[in-house]
Amino acid sequence: MQLLVSVADAADAAAAVDGGADIIDAKDPSRGPLGPVTASALVGILATVAGRRPVSAALGDLGDGADAPVGPFGGVAFVKLTTPRVIPGCAMILAAYGDGRWEDVIGAATRCGARGVLLDTSDKSGPGLFRLLSDTMIGHWVEAAHNAGLIAALAGRLTADDLPRALALGADIAGVRGAACEGGRGGRVSVERVRALAGAIAPTGISPMPAFL
Numbered sequence: 001m002q003l004l005v006s007v008a009d010a011a012d013a014a015a016a017v018d019g020g021a022d023i024i025d026a027k028d029p030s031r032g033p034l035g036p037v038t039a040s041a042l043v044g045i046l047a048t049v050a051g052r053r054p055v056s057a058a059l060g061d062l063g064d065g066a067d068a069p070v071g072p073f074g075g076v077a078f079v080k081l082t083t084p085r086v087i088p089g090c091a092m093i094l095a096a097y098g099d100g101r102w103e104d105v106i107g108a109a110t111r112c113g114a115r116g117v118l119l120d121t122s123d124k125s126g127p128g129l130f131r132l133l134s135d136t137m138i139g140h141w142v143e144a145a146h147n148a149g150l151i152a153a154l155a156g157r158l159t160a161d162d163l164p165r166a167l168a169l170g171a172d173i174a175g176v177r178g179a180a181c182e183g184g185r186g187g188r189v190s191v192e193r194v195r196a197l198a199g200a201i202a203p204t205g206i207s208p209m210p211a212f213l
């Protein structure tokens with residue numbers, strides 16, 4: 001299982017890389033659960049990562065009438081969104097929320113050609129994913145995603161204690177923000193916190209490369 005750490009800027013990205021995150025996720029936590037960073041912040045994140053890790057980008061809850069996202073998306077491995085939207089050169093991860101409608105996301109992902117699905121939470125002040133849904137429900141969802149040929153990612157206020165559970169349920173990716181930060185979701189990514197989270201997933205320090213590469 002891969003550890004994804006959401007970063008708001010280049011400084012966060014540097015800490016996430018140094019701490020051993022497998023995937024660096026560009027996301028502005030002040031703009032919601034899938035808040036996109038500015039184009040300049042994305043440039044800084046990509047320059048800091050410099051190809052050492054895959055970079056993903058959250059693109060918000062785009063509807064049919066939403067403006068096209070601003071990028072540079074060259075160098076971005078995949079994008080996360082709740083409404084299908086093709087970004088040339090990027091794999092699509094279709095997201096749904098465990099505290100909202102999530103049961104149909106796998107079918108929607110297969111129909112739109114997404115590479116994977118993400119089960120997250122929309123209310124970042126509420127219970128985390130593993131407090132909202134049982135391990136059995138999450139495990140069945142992961143299995144259904146795999147049966148459909150999709151990457152299965154979990155996020156939503158995941159803690160260090162949740163990561164071994166996500167691993168045991170077969171998730172391909174576990175995403176964190178608050179657990180990786182000093183001061184919570186709106187704080188700064190900490191090298192030490194990321195290192196501890198990475199160790200909870202892969203005590204040997206060796207993680208397989210993600211399936212979307």
